[in-house]
Amino acid sequence: MSKIDSYRRNFLSGLAGTAAAVTIAPGVFLREVQAKPADEPISDKVRWGMLIDINKLSDGGDACIEACKKEHGWGDEKHSNDQQDAQWIRKVKVTEKMTGKTMSLPVMCQHCETAPCVDVCPTGASMKRADGIVQVNKHICIGCRYCMMACPYKARSFVHETLVDQRPGTPRGKGTVESCNMCVNRVDAGKNPACVDAAPEAMLFGDLNDENSQISKVLKQYGGTQIRADLELNTGVRYWGI
Amino acid sequence: MLRIQSTFTRFLKQSVPLAVLLSFLSVTLLSLSACDSEPPALMKASKQFDSDEIRDKHVAHMRKNHMDELMHKRDETVYNGIRTQKYSLNACINCHVPEQHNGEVLRHTNPEHFCSTCHGYVAAKLDCFECHVDHPVKQPTTSISNSIQNYHNSKAHTEIKSYIQANVSDEIATLSLAKNVTFDTNEVSDVKTDQSNKASSKKGSDQ
Ligand code: SF4
Numbered sequence: 001m002s003k004i005d006s007y008r009r010n011f012l013s014g015l016a017g018t019a020a021a022v023t024i025a026p027g028v029f030l031r032e033v034q035a036k037p038a039d040e041p042i043s044d045k046v047r048w049g050m051l052i053d054i055n056k057l058s059d060g061g062d063a064c065i066e067a068c069k070k071e072h073g074w075g076d077e078k079h080s081n082d083q084q085d086a087q088w089i090r091k092v093k094v095t096e097k098m099t100g101k102t103m104s105l106p107v108m109c110q111h112c113e114t115a116p117c118v119d120v121c122p123t124g125a126s127m128k129r130a131d132g133i134v135q136v137n138k139h140i141c142i143g144c145r146y147c148m149m150a151c152p153y154k155a156r157s158f159v160h161e162t163l164v165d166q167r168p169g170t171p172r173g174k175g176t177v178e179s180c181n182m183c184v185n186r187v188d189a190g191k192n193p194a195c196v197d198a199a200p201e202a203m204l205f206g207d208l209n210d211e212n213s214q215i216s217k218v219l220k221q222y223g224g225t226q227i228r229a230d231l232e233l234n235t236g237v238r239y240w241g242i
Numbered sequence: 243m244l245r246i247q248s249t250f251t252r253f254l255k256q257s258v259p260l261a262v263l264l265s266f267l268s269v270t271l272l273s274l275s276a277c278d279s280e281p282p283a284l285m286k287a288s289k290q291f292d293s294d295e296i297r298d299k300h301v302a303h304m305r306k307n308h309m310d311e312l313m314h315k316r317d318e319t320v321y322n323g324i325r326t327q328k329y330s331l332n333a334c335i336n337c338h339v340p341e342q343h344n345g346e347v348l349r350h351t352n353p354e355h356f357c358s359t360c361h362g363y364v365a366a367k368l369d370c371f372e373c374h375v376d377h378p379v380k381q382p383t384t385s386i387s388n389s390i391q392n393y394h395n396s397k398a399h400t401e402i403k404s405y406i407q408a409n410v411s412d413e414i415a416t417l418s419l420a421k422n423v424t425f426d427t428n429e430v431s432d433v434k435t436d437q438s439n440k441a442s443s444k445k446g447s448d449q
Contacts, residue, residue, distance in 0.1 A: 041322035129323065137320045138373055164349070166375045168332045173373030188323040 036188070047113075047132035048182055048236060049208035050193070051215055051224055054105045055241040056202035061106030065089050067198035068108075071183060073167040077160070086157040086172075088180045089195065094242070103242055106195070108180035109134055109155040110227065111236030117147035117156065126177075132208075132236050135181040143175040152228050155179045182236075208236065281305075282363050285356050287337045308334075312370075331370060336378045350376040 036042065057064075069075040074086040089108035095101070111134045117126040118134065125141035128134045136147075136156075148156045156179040159172055166172050169185035183193035196203040206215035224238030291297040304311070315329040327333040338356040339348055350358050350371040357376075361368045370376075 036323075038326045039324055041318075041324060127321075129321065131323070135320075139316060139320065163373075164375075165347075165379070166373065168335075168375055168379050171373035171375075176373070184323065185325070188325050 036190070038188075042129055042131045042188070044130040045209060046130075047208045048111070048187060049132070049206065049215055050111075050182070050196065050237045051204040051219065051240065052106065052237065053202045053240040054103060057104075057106070057199060060104035061089070061091050061195075061199070063198045064106050064195035064203070065091065067194040068180070071167065071186070071194035072170040072172070073165075074157075074172065074178070077163075079161045084158070084160040086159065086178065088155075088157070088178070090154075105239060105242060107153055107155070107227065108195075108237070109151075109182075110153050110233070111180075111182060112233035113236070114233055116150040116152065116233070120146040120150040122146065129184070133182045133184055133187070134179075135184060136177050136179065138171060138173065138176040138178070141176040143177065145177060147177055151179075152231055152233075282359050284359055285338070285340070285354060287356075288340060289337045331374055335374075335376065339377050341378050347377050 054060075068089050072088060074088055077085055080086075089106050091104055092107045093102060093104050096103075111128075111132055113128075113132065115126070115128055115134045118128050120126070122144060123140045123142055125137045125139075126134070126147045127137055143158065145156075145158055148158060156177050158177050159174050162174050163172060170181075172178055183191070183195075186193060191197070192205050196205040204215050204218070206213040208216055208219070210216060211220070219238065222240070224240060225242050226233070226235045226238060227242070291300065311329040312331060312334075315324075316331070318324040319330070342348070343352075343354065348355055350368060353359060353362050355376065357368055357370075
């Protein structure tokens with residue numbers, strides 16, 4: 001695709017996003033996750049996804065990031081430097097060259113349908129669950145960091161130091177790679193991801209496969225932008241306002 | 243004569259290793275019976291089973307099979323999202339490791355830690371706690387639930403509510419505003435470590 005085409009597309013999708021943000025009332029959808037029975041395996045009938053309206057994130061996503069840190073216990077690495085620190089979700093500032101408009105958006109693992117990190121992993125540790133959540137099975141991760149290289153969203157971090165006092169729902173340890181796991185522990189219990197609960201006015205979580213879910217309904221009506229849509233990864237995280 | 247001699251040497255050749263083996267075995271057996279095979283005393287679990295029979299079954303099973311059960315459960319959890327209490331490492335920890343011991347957090351580096359006592363005794367490396375937390379932790383109630391609550395009390399939410407009722411189909415409005423809106427007032431895990439929870443764990447065998 002030529003540069004002009006992609007610029008045009010971005011511009012158009014940007015427009016659509018703005019229009020949608022103005023039209024639809026924000027944050028009306030709080031909890032649509034239904035708990036599955038705890039002893040029932042997840043199924044591929046569900047595909048979890050997320051929609052983020054960056055115009056409604058007044059803090060650019062700070063609250064989400066804080067909630068994520070609290071839930072999973074990252075961000076408090078004592079001996080790592082800036083480059084080594086874990087980043088499950090980060091604020092990315094983008095400037096549109098043409099207009100100079102700047103935007104700040106929270107970027108985490110985009111939970112791609114065809115995830116490059118899963119393709120490259122030599123051990124099968126980088127995995128996609130049946131319900132579309134991409135995560136690292138740290139039991140078999142050897143810490144080679146191929147997946148970090150492969151991820152176009154810079155979503156993965158490597159743990160550089162010995163950790164203690166992890167959160168019970170989020171085991172993390174030195175020598176393995178980690179990233180946003182869409183709060184699997186919460187989702188399996190029928191809760192929203194922590195970031196969605198921290199910014200209910202701007203974020204929506206739900207089943208992309210169920211055409212009656214709220215997220216599917218609004219996406220059908222207004223669409224949702226993927227970051228780096230040109231890679232055709234069919235991401236589970238969509239944005240409004242970019 | 244020659245023949246007899248060769249038979250004799252053959253017998254010797256065969257029996258020497260046999261004798262060595264026999265003596266080695268007897269020494270090993272003797273020393274085994276001589277050594278103290280009692281496992282070390284373990285810290286008492288915070289929850290107790292209702293009957294000794296259930297407890298003894300649990301102990302016998304777990305002593306032999308805990309590694310397999312944990313390995314099986316970890317895959318069930320990571321791949322299939324099954325997070326029942328049975329054979330969950332967190333559930334083991336919540337019951338077998340006290341929140342505080344002598345006024346301190348009891349970590350697996352302490353030989354008194356339930357897992358470390360035996361693992362130290364048999365010199366088997368304990369890998370779980372490289373990633374998993376080794377003592378009970380209550381997931382703190384974060385400001386998350388407050389933020390939803392605040393949001394619900396906010397003017398914006400009231401406006402949206404009326405907006406939806408006016409503009410969006412009834413179906414969506416009811417979906418989003420009534421039955422699915424719940425608050426996480428109780429984020430703390432349901433595993434209680436005190437005796438008061440005994441009644442609810444009557445089934446016993448699930449732990
Ligand atoms: S670092 Fe771990 S998850 Fe990533 S590619 Fe290597 S083994 Fe797989």
